Amino acid sequence: EAEVAQSPRYKITEKSQAVAFWCDPISGHATLYWYRQILGQGPELLVQFQDESVVDDSQLPKDRFSAERLKGVDSTLKIQPAELGDSAMYLCASSLEGHSNQPQHFGDGTRLSIL
């Protein structure tokens, strides 16, 4: 089981509804990432936090997606309203610091299906 905790593991909802995902990184990891992985593709970065601050959200569809990490520990990613194209695996990862030579550790992911 991954050390980065994510919940829920699966989420099925109808379009136009709101969904929220939660992530608890490895203890002491300052950098937290949210990725989206569509079937058959590699993960794509949505947002990156350093402690409680967003350092990269250039790929986050801000009209419907939001992310926060208020206390610099766990994080929530929200989609409102959900669309059919949002069906994907949402992965959270963390690293000790944000430097290029440090590995990222991934959680088990949340598999989202929009009906």
Next chain:
Amino acid sequence: RKEVEQDPGPFNVPEGATVAFNCTYSNSASQSFFWYRQDCRKEPKLLMSVYSSGNEDGRFTAQLNRASQYISLLIRDSKLSDSATYLCVVAMNTGFQKLVFGTGTRLLVSP
């Protein structure tokens, strides 16, 4: 053009075979390189980092050619348990690490 390109496969090989995966990247400013492994419906896990001098970890050998912007992974003596998707990953440090993933190459090792 995608930032990181891989042959999606699948590569079907018998146990004991040697298989090689290739990857190219477009951004010459890329600084770090990795191979991740992802099992079906599981999270990606770091397999190994890739260094310019080449590096080996047991049956796995990774090579980097910065001039050609090319990365490779060689798996010798394939095992059934090697069946997975192998993701080529390139990192840029724009103040903070940003990972760019390839689409992955699927490997199927059969008895």
